[in-house]
Amino acid sequence: MAPTPAALTTTPTTHDFAKEVKDFDDSKMGVKDLLDSGVTTIPKIFMYPPEVLADLKPCNLEIPTIDLSHPREEVIEQIKRASHDWGFYQVINHGISNEVIDQTINAFKSFYELPMETKKKYHHMDPKVAFYSNFNIFYSKAVNWKDSLRVYMAPNPPEMDQMPSVCAKVTNELLDWDLQAKRVAEELMEMMCEGVGVKKDKLKEMSCLEHRKLVSHYYPYCPQPDLTMGLPPHTDRGVLTVLLQNEVNGLHVKHGKEWVEVKPVRGALIINVGDLLQIFSNDAFTSVEHRVVANPSKNPRISLAAIYNPGKRGENDVYGVFPEIITPEKPSLYKEFTIPEIQKQGLTDDSSCRAIIDLFKLDKSEAA
Ligand SMILES: O=C(O)CCC(=O)C(=O)O
Ligand SMILES: [Fe+2]
Numbered sequence: 001m002a003p004t005p006a007a008l009t010t011t012p013t014t015h016d017f018a019k020e021v022k023d024f025d026d027s028k029m030g031v032k033d034l035l036d037s038g039v040t041t042i043p044k045i046f047m048y049p050p051e052v053l054a055d056l057k058p059c060n061l062e063i064p065t066i067d068l069s070h071p072r073e074e075v076i077e078q079i080k081r082a083s084h085d086w087g088f089y090q091v092i093n094h095g096i097s098n099e100v101i102d103q104t105i106n107a108f109k110s111f112y113e114l115p116m117e118t119k120k121k122y123h124h125m126d127p128k129v130a131f132y133s134n135f136n137i138f139y140s141k142a143v144n145w146k147d148s149l150r151v152y153m154a155p156n157p158p159e160m161d162q163m164p165s166v167c168a169k170v171t172n173e174l175l176d177w178d179l180q181a182k183r184v185a186e187e188l189m190e191m192m193c194e195g196v197g198v199k200k201d202k203l204k205e206m207s208c209l210e211h212r213k214l215v216s217h218y219y220p221y222c223p224q225p226d227l228t229m230g231l232p233p234h235t236d237r238g239v240l241t242v243l244l245q246n247e248v249n250g251l252h253v254k255h256g257k258e259w260v261e262v263k264p265v266r267g268a269l270i271i272n273v274g275d276l277l278q279i280f281s282n283d284a285f286t287s288v289e290h291r292v293v294a295n296p297s298k299n300p301r302i303s304l305a306a307i308y309n310p311g312k313r314g315e316n317d318v319y320g321v322f323p324e325i326i327t328p329e330k331p332s333l334y335k336e337f338t339i340p341e342i343q344k345q346g347l348t349d350d351s352s353c354r355a356i357i358d359l360f361k362l363d364k365s366e367a368a
Helices: 014-027 031-036 072-085 098-112 116-122 165-196 275-280 339-344 355-360
Strands: 065-067 088-092 129-132 147-152 211-219 229-234 240-245 251-255 258-261 269-273 290-293 301-309
Touching (some): 072 165, 098 147, 098 211, 098 240, 165 301
Parallel strands (some): 065 088
Antiparallel strands (some): 088 269, 129 147, 147 211, 229 290, 240 301, 251 290
């Protein structure tokens, strides 16, 4: 591990940090642009505190890979076990061709590699469609060594003409990817429902395919990967995440006390259980922490996460453990809740991992 830089041993005042972040933000530069400007060391605002950087090396395990072309009953069993033991798995033979995958990744790559002056136009625009480098997760602690582009597809995909025109190529690929990934998500949700013992279209009926957030990340080469993070440890708050990554590694999943690297498998999709699905399944499935280390390779790491959430978000749309699986032997571990209740909590992206789970977990006496 590199020696702790001076910047981390003297605690910077919050004011300095906030001001430097704001200046970077106002410059409308991405991390890629910063790198292109010729920096060989990372600016202070990107430096994470030593406790986050203590344990950057992954161990030698691998998350399960599940072949969806195998007999359905077998696949359901594998998904059930992986969702419980790991909260993460990769799927192959899911029906999306390598050609579509490559096109999608390449469209994003081209966007991030546009000249800064062009990308600037999309910097923090409409919050439904935003290009950014430095807000979102852990904003208050450090800036991540990546650029991101986020699009909410809910309640309906944004109209093409509302999207900035230079993004047309990305927009086309996004809309197409949204359809393709949703089909895979639907099939997996069905099997996950069966695995947990409820009817297969339960999650669909609960509107869990309706609210979709597509977030793509571009992790450029980092000259000092021991001092920063691509994306710090977090759990996904939604129901399910379908993640596409290119051939550059960097994603780590927490397994017990160890960090396990997700080895890129050509054509595979990575699936993970979100906080809400852990609750719905009464802890039969687990939402686990994951992170992306800063990229030491000259090739950029590119990923695209499709995060599925309930579309029914009113005061009367109540969520909780699937009622069908609550029995005297296995009572509900969670209180019921609504989406506005979660929103009222003002959970920021740097709230603790599993904040939603902790919020609604009944204590032992209540659960009994
Ligand atoms: O870039 C990745 O591989 C992970 C992205 C991720 O975890 C997220 O967007 O929540
Ligand atoms: Fe995530």
